[in-house]
Amino acid sequence: xxxxxxxxxxxxxxxxxxxxxxxxxxxxxxxxxxxxxxxxxxxxxxxxxxxxxxxxxxxxxxxxxxxxxxxxxxxxxxxxxxxxxxxxxxxxxxxxxxxxxxxxxxxxxxxxxxxxxxxxxxxxxxxxxxxxxxxxxxxxxxxxxxxxxxxxxxxxxxxxxxxxxxxxxxxxxxxxxxxxxxxxxxxxxxxxxxxxxxxxxx
Amino acid sequence: xxxxxxxxxxxxxxxxxxxxxxxxxxxxxxxxxxxxxxxxxxxxxxxxxxxxxxxxxxxxxxxxxxxxxxxxxxxxxxxxxxxxxxxxxxxxxxxxxxxxxxxxxxxxxxxxxxxxxxxxxxxxxxxxxxxxxxxxxxxxxxxxxxxxxxxxxxxxxxxxxxxxxxxxxxxxxxxxxxxxxxxxxxxxxxxxxxxxxxxxxxxxxxxxxxxxxxxxxxxxxxxxxxxxxxxxxxxxxxxxxxxxxxxxxxx
Amino acid sequence: xxxxxxxxxxxxxxxxxxxxxxxxxxxxxxxxxxxxxxxxxxxxxxxxxxxxxxxxxxxxxxxxxxxxxxxxxxxxxxxxxxxxxxxxxxxxxxxxxxxxxxxxxxxxxxxxxxxxxxxxxxxxxxxxxxxxxxxxxxxxxxxxxxxxxxxxxxxxxxxxxxxxxxxxxxxxxxxxxxxxxxxxxxxxxxxxxxxxxxxxxxxxxxxxxxxxxxxxxxxxxxxxxxxxxxxxxxxxxxxxxxxxxxxxxxxxxxxxxx
Numbered sequence: 001x002x003x004x005x006x007x008x009x010x011x012x013x014x015x016x017x018x019x020x021x022x023x024x025x026x027x028x029x030x031x032x033x034x035x036x037x038x039x040x041x042x043x044x045x046x047x048x049x050x051x052x053x054x055x056x057x058x059x060x061x062x063x064x065x066x067x068x069x070x071x072x073x074x075x076x077x078x079x080x081x082x083x084x085x086x087x088x089x090x091x092x093x094x095x096x097x098x099x100x101x102x103x104x105x106x107x108x109x110x111x112x113x114x115x116x117x118x119x120x121x122x123x124x125x126x127x128x129x130x131x132x133x134x135x136x137x138x139x140x141x142x143x144x145x146x147x148x149x150x151x152x153x154x155x156x157x158x159x160x161x162x163x164x165x166x167x168x169x170x171x172x173x174x175x176x177x178x179x180x181x182x183x184x185x186x187x188x189x190x191x192x193x194x195x196x197x198x199x200x201x202x
Numbered sequence: 203x204x205x206x207x208x209x210x211x212x213x214x215x216x217x218x219x220x221x222x223x224x225x226x227x228x229x230x231x232x233x234x235x236x237x238x239x240x241x242x243x244x245x246x247x248x249x250x251x252x253x254x255x256x257x258x259x260x261x262x263x264x265x266x267x268x269x270x271x272x273x274x275x276x277x278x279x280x281x282x283x284x285x286x287x288x289x290x291x292x293x294x295x296x297x298x299x300x301x302x303x304x305x306x307x308x309x310x311x312x313x314x315x316x317x318x319x320x321x322x323x324x325x326x327x328x329x330x331x332x333x334x335x336x337x338x339x340x341x342x343x344x345x346x347x348x349x350x351x352x353x354x355x356x357x358x359x360x361x362x363x364x365x366x367x368x369x370x371x372x373x374x375x376x377x378x379x380x381x382x383x384x385x386x387x388x389x390x391x392x393x394x395x396x397x398x399x400x401x402x403x404x405x406x407x408x409x410x411x412x413x414x415x416x417x418x419x420x421x422x423x424x425x426x427x428x429x430x431x432x433x434x435x436x437x438x439x440x441x442x443x444x445x446x447x448x449x450x451x452x453x
Numbered sequence: 454x455x456x457x458x459x460x461x462x463x464x465x466x467x468x469x470x471x472x473x474x475x476x477x478x479x480x481x482x483x484x485x486x487x488x489x490x491x492x493x494x495x496x497x498x499x500x501x502x503x504x505x506x507x508x509x510x511x512x513x514x515x516x517x518x519x520x521x522x523x524x525x526x527x528x529x530x531x532x533x534x535x536x537x538x539x540x541x542x543x544x545x546x547x548x549x550x551x552x553x554x555x556x557x558x559x560x561x562x563x564x565x566x567x568x569x570x571x572x573x574x575x576x577x578x579x580x581x582x583x584x585x586x587x588x589x590x591x592x593x594x595x596x597x598x599x600x601x602x603x604x605x606x607x608x609x610x611x612x613x614x615x616x617x618x619x620x621x622x623x624x625x626x627x628x629x630x631x632x633x634x635x636x637x638x639x640x641x642x643x644x645x646x647x648x649x650x651x652x653x654x655x656x657x658x659x660x661x662x663x664x665x666x667x668x669x670x671x672x673x674x675x676x677x678x679x680x681x682x683x684x685x686x687x688x689x690x691x692x693x694x695x696x697x698x699x700x701x702x703x704x705x706x707x708x709x710x711x
Contacts, residue, residue: 006441008434009352010360010397022357024317031397033317033357035437046441047243048355049261049321077261077324094461108323120464122475122657129355170477174446181444238593239506240541251494255592257539280538280546285588286496286512290625292586295535296548329539331590333510334493450508450592452492452501 004039006046007032013043037184046184050076050128050158052110054101059156060112061123062095072097072112075125075158080110087115096121096162098154118154121164124173126180128159133183134176141189145175148196171199205408210385214371219382225375228365228425233346233436235353237450241329243354245436246450247346250379251336253452256346258354260326269325274318276325279309281343283332289380304340311344311364311393311402317357326356337380341366341391344403349433353440362402363429364393367418369408374417376425388414392422396430399423462646465661469649475658480651481697488604488708491612498613498632502605505655506595508540511587511605513613513632517577517623518584528575529584532561534591534602541594555681557589559640560603563669563677567636569610574633581621585632596656599667599679600705603640608709610634636671639705641698643667645684650694652701666694670702 007013013023014030022034022043032038034045052058052074060072060080069083070091082091082099091097099115126134134155135142146153150167161176163169175192182188213220223229229250238244241257248254264270281304285293297305308328316326328351330343341364348362368378369388378386388408395402410418468475478484484505493499498513518529534557536544544550549557564570564587575583587609589602611634617627644654644662654662663684669677675695680686 006438008361008437009358010395012397024359026359026398031359033359034355035352045355047353048357049242077263077321079263094463120467122464127355168477170475177446181446184441185444238508238539239595240593241539244539253493255539257537259539259542262542282537284510284512284535284590285533285586286493286499286514289495292514292516292584292588295533295588327538329537331537331539331592333590334495336495448506449487449503450501451489453489 004037007036007038007043009033009035013038045129047127048129052076052078052101052104052158054103056101056157058099058101058112058158059118059123059154059160059162060097060099060158061160062091062093062097065091065093072099074110074156075128075160076110078108078110080112082112082115086113089115089117091115091117096123098156098162118162119152119164121162122169124161124163124176126159126161126176128157130180130183131155131157131159133188134161134179136189141179141192144189144193145172145196148200149175171196206385206387211381213382213385214373219370219375221379225373226421226424228377228428229379231429231432233349233432234451235349235436236440236448239448241350241354243350243352243356244448245346245349245353247342249338249342249345251334252332252339252342253334254330254332254339254342254346255450256328256330256343256350258326258328258347258350258356260354260356261321261324264323264325270323273322275316275321277309277313277316277318277328278325279305279312279328279347281305281308281330281332281340283335283339287332287335289336304343307403307405308340308344308347311362312347312351314402315359315362315395316351317359320357337378337383338366338391340364341393344393345429345433349436352437360395360397361430361433362393362395363426363433364391364403365422365425365429366391367422369410369414369418374414374421376421390418390422392419394423394426396426461657461661462663465658466647466649469646469651474651476655480649481701483653483701484655486604486705486708488608490608490710496609497616497628498609498611500605500608500612502601502608504597504601504604504653506593507598507601508593509598509601509605510590510592511602511609512590513609514586514588515616515623516584516586517621518582519580520582525579526573526576528572528582530561530565530570530572530587531584532557532564532587532589532606534560534589536591536594536598540591543594555679556599556602559599559667559669559677559679560589560606561587563603563638563640564606564610566669566676567638567671567674569635569638571633571635577618577621594656596659597642597653599642600640600653603638603669604705604709607638611637611709637706637709638669638671638676639702639709640667640669640677641701641705643694645686645690650690652697666691668695668698670698672703672706675699
C-alpha cells in the first residue's frame with residue numbers, strides 16, 4: 001500500500017500532465033495547489049473552503065425569511081436558498097435546519113430541499129474537509145461521540161455541526177476539535193475512544 | 203532607504219557585517235502557522251527582530267457587492283504597522299502612503315498565484331500586522347502571508363516567499379538589517395515563486411550596475427530556497443504535531 | 454443583524470435558566486487566562502494576554518510632548534485600541550469604530566482614576582513633558598475584549614522601563630529603571646441575559662446577551678465603570694457585581710507579575 005505524503009502548493013506531483021483534483025498542469029508537469037495528502041494519483045486537501053456539490057447534506061441557519069422561501073447561512077461564500085415550495089414546515093430566522101443541496105446554478109447559487117428543523121442546540125464550525133472523518137466509516141466515529149456524550153449530532157458536509165439533546169455538548173465539541181486537528185492521522189478512532197472514556201470517569 | 207551619509211556607521215568591518223553575518227547569511231527566522239482562532243488561516247514570523255502576524259479570510263462573500271467580479275475572487279491585502287512597532291518614536295495608527303504602497307505590491311504578488319477563478323463573486327482578504335519592525339518587514343510580511351494562505355487552504359499555483367538584497371561597502375549582501383536598510387547604497391526586495399523562480403514582487407532603490415543587479419538576484423534566489431523550506435516546515439508541523447488549540451506564543 | 458441576535462438570545466437564556474453555560478463554566482468563572490510579559494523589545498513595555506480564545510497585545514511607549522494647556526506640569530497619558538480585521542470578520546478596516554473607541558476609553562479611565570501612573574513625575578521642563586502611549590492591538594476576538602485589553606495594558610505597564618533622557622531628548626534603547634506603577638487596576642466584565650448574570654462572556658454569549666457591565670477595581674476601590682448594551686441593570690445587580698468585582702479583581706491581580 002502506497003504511503004501518502006504531505007504536499008505543498010506549487011510542489012510537483014508528476015513529471016507529466018495528469019488530471020488530478022486540486023492540482024494544475026504547467027509545461028507538461030502536474031503541481032499541487034493546496035496543502036494536501038498525495039498518494040497514487042489522488043490529492044486530498046488538508047484544509048480549505050467548503051466546495052458544495054449537489055446531493056450534499058448540510059446544516060444551515062435560516063438567515064432571512066423571504067416571501068417565496070428562506071435564505072440560509074451554509075458556511076459558504078455563495079448564497080443558499082430554500083424555496084417554500086420544497087418544504088411543508090415553516091421556519092423562522094435563526095432556526096437550524098438539516099437539508100440537501102439539490103442544485104447549483106451557473107451563478108453558484110445553491111438550491112436546498114428536503115429540509116427539517118433541528119431541535120434546540122448549539123452550532124460548532126469545523127473545517128469542512130474534516131467532516132468525512134468526523135462521520136467516520138458507516139457513521140462509526142460520530143456514533144461513538146454521540147453515545148459517549150449523550151448528545152445528538154448532525155454533521156453537515158459544509159462544516160457546520162449541530163449539537164443538541166441533553167448530553168454533554170461541551171465534551172462533544174472537544175471531541176470534534178480533537179478529530180478535526182488529527183483527521184489525517186492513523187489510530188484516531190482509538191485515541192478518541194480513550195479520550196471519551198477518560199472524560200466519562202472525570 | 204536613506205543611503206549613506208557622513209555620519210553613517212561603517213557597515214562592513216573586517217570583511218563581516220555589523221551583526222557578524224556573512225554576505226550570504228540570513229538573519230534568524232522562525233515561522234509558526236495556525237496561531238489565530240477566528241481567521242481562516244494565520245501565521246506568525248520572527249525574522250531578525252521583526253515580529254509579524256498574518257491572517258487570511260476567504261473565500262467569502264465580496265463586500266461591498268459592487269467590488270465583486272463575476273469571473274474570479276477579488277484579493278484584498280492590507281499591510282499595517284502597530285504604533286509601538288518601531289524602535290524610535292511612537293507611530294500613528296492607520297495607513298500611510300508607504301503602507302498603502304506595500305499593500306498594493308503585496309496584493310499584486312498574491313493575485314498572480316492565487317487561483318482566483320475558482321471562486322467568482324467572492325473576496326479573499328490578507329492582513330499583515332507588523333508588531334515589531336527591524337528592517338525588511340515587507341519580505342517577512344509576504345512570507346508569513348503566503349503561509350497563512352496555505353493554512354487557510356486557498357488554492358495557489360505556488361507558495362511565495364520574499365527576501366531583500368542590499369549593497370553595502372560596494373558589495374551585494376542578502377537580507378539587510380535595519381542599519382543596512384537605512385544606510386546601505388541600494389535595497390532590493392524580491393518575491394519569488396519558488397517552483398519556477400519567477401519574480402512576483404520587485405522593488406529597488408539606490409544605484410546598481412547591471413552586474414550588481416545580477417549578483418543580487420542570484421543571492422536572493424539562493425536565499426529563497428532556505429526560506430521556502432522554513433515555510434514548509436511550519437506547515438508540516440501543524441499536521442505532524444497537531445494541537446486542538448490555536449494561540450500565539452512569542453516568548 | 455438585530456433579529457439574529459434575538460434568536461441567539463433565546464438559546465442563551467434557555468441555557469442560563471438551566472444554570473449552564475455553553476462551555477460548562479460556572480457563572481462566575483473566567484476562561485483560561487495567560488499573560489506573556491514583554492514579548493516585544495521595541496516598545497518600552499508590552500504584553501500579550503489571552504482569555505480563552507481572545508488574544509490581545511498591548512504596547513507602551515514614551516515620547517516627548519507638550520503638556521495640555523490646563524495641566525502644564527503634568528505628563529500625558531493616551532490610550533488607543535485597534536480592533537484588527539484579522540481578529541474577527543466582524544471588524545472592518547478603516548478609522549476606529551465606536552467599539553474600539555469605547556474599549557480604549559474604558560481601559561484608560563480605570564488606569565487614570567486609580568492614579569496608576571503619576572503623571573506629575575513626567576514633567577521635564579517648561580513646555581516639555583513625557584507622554585506615555587498605551588496601544589491595544591486586538592489580535593483574536595472570542596468575547597470579553599475589555600478584560601483582556603485591560604489586563605494586557607496593566608501587564609504592559611508593569612513590564613515598562615523608564616527611558617533615559619539626555620538634554621531633553623529620549624535616548625532610545627537606553628533605560629533608567631522601571632516605570633513606577635501605583636495601584637494595579639483590573640476590570641471584570643459581566644453579561645446579563647434575562648435575570649441571569651455571568652462573568653467573562655465569550656463571543657457566543659455576547660451575541661445573545663442583553664447588556665454588559667464592566668467594573669474596574671484596585672485593591673481598595675472601584676475606579677471605573679461602563680455599562681454597554683440595551684438591557685437594564687437593577688440596583689441590586691450593581692451592588693452584587695461591585696462585590697464580585699472586588700473579589701474576582703484580586704484574583705486577576707494575582708496573575709500579574711511585578
